[in-house]
Amino acid sequence: MSLMSEALLLSPKRLAAHPLFQGWSPDALKQLFAQSEFLQFESGQFLFKRGGHCDAFYVIDSGQVQLQMRSPAGKVKVFNCLKAGESAGDAYLLMNSVYRVDAMALDSVRVLKITAEAFFGYLAQQPALMRHLLATLSERLHQLLGDVLTANLHSGTQRVICYLLGDLPLKNGVKTTLHCSKAQIAAALNLTPEHFSRILHDLSSRGFIAVDGRHIMFLDVDGLCEYHR
Numbered sequence: 001m002s003l004m005s006e007a008l009l010l011s012p013k014r015l016a017a018h019p020l021f022q023g024w025s026p027d028a029l030k031q032l033f034a035q036s037e038f039l040q041f042e043s044g045q046f047l048f049k050r051g052g053h054c055d056a057f058y059v060i061d062s063g064q065v066q067l068q069m070r071s072p073a074g075k076v077k078v079f080n081c082l083k084a085g086e087s088a089g090d091a092y093l094l095m096n097s098v099y100r101v102d103a104m105a106l107d108s109v110r111v112l113k114i115t116a117e118a119f120f121g122y123l124a125q126q127p128a129l130m131r132h133l134l135a136t137l138s139e140r141l142h143q144l145l146g147d148v149l150t151a152n153l154h155s156g157t158q159r160v161i162c163y164l165l166g167d168l169p170l171k172n173g174v175k176t177t178l179h180c181s182k183a184q185i186a187a188a189l190n191l192t193p194e195h196f197s198r199i200l201h202d203l204s205s206r207g208f209i210a211v212d213g214r215h216i217m218f219l220d221v222d223g224l225c226e227y228h229r
Contacts, residue, residue, distance in 0.1 A: 010038075010061040010112055018059060020090060023129050028122055035118040041105040048089060048099045056115045057089035063109030066184060067101045078187035081106070081180035093119070106180075159189045160199045161224055164209070164216060172221055178214040203227075 012029035015021050021029060038061065041047060047058050050069060058065075065082045079101060082088055088103045093116055123129055163185065164176065178185060186196035203209050208224040210217045218224065 010059065014085070015059065015112075018085065018087065020087065020133065024122075032114065032118055032122065033112075036112050036114045039111050039113050041109045041111070043105055043107050045105050047103040047105065047109075047111065049102050050099055052099045054089060054092040054097060054099050054116075056113050057087055057093045057119075058103070058111040058113055059087045060084050061110040061112060064106040064180065065109055065111075066104045066106050066180075068104060069101050078184050080188055081184050083179045106184075155228075156189070156191050156195055157199050157202070158228070159191070160196065161203070161227065163189060164218075165221075165224070172218060174221075175215065175217045178216070182214075 012026060012033050015029055015033075016024060016026075021032075024032075039047075039058075041063075047065060048054070060082055062084050065088050066078060067080045067082065067088065069077045069079065088111075089099060092099050123133065180188075182196055182200075183193040186193045189196065191199075200209070200211055203224065204211050206223070206227070208218070208220045208227065210219055
């Protein structure tokens with residue numbers, strides 16, 4: 001379903017902050033917008049499904065999108081939860097692959113659909129941007145390798161601590177909000193929801209953090225960083 005709004009949050013200027021578009025000229029981004037369309041999805045609807053032909057990717061304007069895979073037995077494995085400013089499907093477009101996961105709207109979601117034709121049409125004329133894109137992809141691969149190592153070598157507690165700290169400044173009093181449900185975050189960290197909740201309770205009882213629903217305040221960052229269990 002197409003949606004054109006007079007109050008769109010996503011703009012060519014904001015799109016320039018996305019790693020895939022760093023270095024693009026303002027005119028090129030405006031042209032891309034003109035060749036793209038905004039779509040609206042409601043909770044439970046799919047932006048794309050596993051096995052479908054990948055001819056476009058989606059930059060999230062508002063709402064949250066869950067990347068997941070459903071087994072033949074019906075069990076769902078959650079891989080990631082994306083928020084506004086992030087993109088879904090770009091990796092498969094760049095690999096010239098079919099979509100390998102499902103992308104499901106967790107709430108009311110608005111996205112900018114960017115086709116392969118529009119994206120690659122401009123890049124084909126800009127060798128310098130192609131090299132920049134290769135560097136960006138290499139950096140993302142390095143980050144992915146770090147995520148895999150974290151998931152396999154660290155304890156559940158250490159994985160949760162790494163997730164909570166993220167890119168936040170390391171100082172007491174800093175607050176953060178979980179952008180997905182605890183169950184979704186637990187799945188992404190390869191934990192059960194119960195285990196994730198026990199870890200949060202343990203960290204809270206030790207005075208490292210204070211938890212209020214999805215809101216978390218860091219009370220003792222030094223202790224949190226040094227805590228091993």
